[in-house]
Amino acid sequence: MEIKSLGYIGFGAKNPLEWLKFGTEILGMMPARAVPGESWGFPQDPNFKIASGGKGISEDGSVYLKLDDYQWRLGIHQDDENHGILYIGFEVDNVSKLEEAKKHLLENKIDVLDGSEDDAKARGVGGLIKLSDPSGNPVEIYYEPTLDYKFQSPIPNQTFVAGHLGLGHLMILAANREQTYDFYTKILGFKLTDYISFEGGDGAWFMRCNPRHHSMALSKFGEANGMHHIMFQVDSIDSVGKALDRINAANIPISSTLGKHINDLTTSVYIKGPNGWDIEIGADTLNIHDDDQWIPKQFVEGDIWGHHGIMDSIAEVSAEIEEKADDGKN
Numbered sequence: 518m519e520i521k522s523l524g525y526i527g528f529g530a531k532n533p534l535e536w537l538k539f540g541t542e543i544l545g546m547m548p549a550r551a552v553p554g555e556s557w558g559f560p561q562d563p564n565f566k567i568a569s570g571g572k573g574i575s576e577d578g579s580v581y582l583k584l585d586d587y588q589w590r591l592g593i594h595q596d597d598e599n600h601g602i603l604y605i606g607f608e609v610d611n612v613s614k615l616e617e618a619k620k621h622l623l624e625n626k627i628d629v630l631d632g633s634e635d636d637a638k639a640r641g642v643g644g645l646i647k648l649s650d651p652s653g654n655p656v657e658i659y660y661e662p663t664l665d666y667k668f669q670s671p672i673p674n675q676t677f678v679a680g681h682l683g684l685g686h687l688m689i690l691a692a693n694r695e696q697t698y699d700f701y702t703k704i705l706g707f708k709l710t711d712y713i714s715f716e717g718g719d720g721a722w723f724m725r726c727n728p729r730h731h732s733m734a735l736s737k738f739g740e741a742n743g744m745h746h747i748m749f750q751v752d753s754i755d756s757v758g759k760a761l762d763r764i765n766a767a768n769i770p771i772s773s774t775l776g777k778h779i780n781d782l783t784t785s786v787y788i789k790g791p792n793g794w795d796i797e798i799g800a801d802t803l804n805i806h807d808d809d810q811w812i813p814k815q816f817v818e819g820d821i822w823g824h825h826g827i828m829d830s831i832a833e834v835s836a837e838i839e840e841k842a843d844d845g846k847n
């Protein structure tokens with residue numbers, strides 16, 4: 518099965534408009550020029566106006582953000598309860614690859630639902646299937662995303678490193694790490710790039726589906742299941758530094774100071790996003806081009822420099838998730 522990239526992701530949020538402000542003013546994303554499902558009209562029709570008017574807000578109040586040629590990469594939907602992942606979209610090349618993927622999943626006894634035409638419209642794609650990973654994260658596999666070009670960051674001169682490498686990366690906390698890892702590697706076909714394991718079975722595992730060092734990372738930290746962070750890669754260290762200036766000016770809490778990871782060589786800062794989990798803004802991430810020669814290795818001693826607070830942040834986010842899960846049970 519050939520997943521090409523992490524294409525889109527949807528989150529729940531108390532107030533999606535908060536994300537619109539944060540996504541544009543802090544991260545430098547652009548509101549989707551048209552929200553998925555609405556008409557682009559006829560080419561060169563001078564009288565046609567896109568209904569959402571480039572505001573990135575759909576009729577139901579969802580917010581869609583764009584960071585490259587893709588029509589949208591982040592969908593934020595009003596949800597009072599769930600402020601985590603509503604769906605993770607992985608891209609395959611075309612309809613026959615999607616059919617192959619479905620067959621492969623069914624052979625591996627994974628429940629798969631066909632997305633309806635309305636589902637495909639709601640994502641602006643040619644078609645999709647729906648499933649769940651063993652940690653309960655809803656996963657979608659799709660083909661033919663809408664690309665509309667004309668990305669223009671509200672932050673002068675900033676661009677994102679995305680396109681065929683996908684939107685960035687995601688680190689999820691997975692209590693049943695082994696099963697979730699087996700799902701992503703043995704079934705979806707991700708490759709292990711590297712890992713760090715702690716005493717007692719906790720640790721982090723970094724997996725790739727294209728040259729980007731990792732598109733998905735799994736972290737086992739106690740019993741928590743959910744989001745730890747999403748990473749967006751910008752064009753340069755200067756763009757990371759300028760983001761840090763905006764973060765400080767807006768008094769956004771920093772959960773891990775500027776630093777450089779020893780494995781993917783990313784120089785980044787982690788901040789608390791509107792949903793309470795972290796957002797990593799980084800540059801200079803390693804791409805792996807010698808795929809066949811690459812040997813997954815354990816890195817043992819953390820970061821090259823900086824990233825102070827990262828372990829506390831993982832512990833904090835995990836504890837919040839576990840607390841919430843316990844509240845739900847009581």
Ligand SMILES: [Fe+2]
Nearest residue numbers: 686688748797
């Ligand atoms: Fe990361």
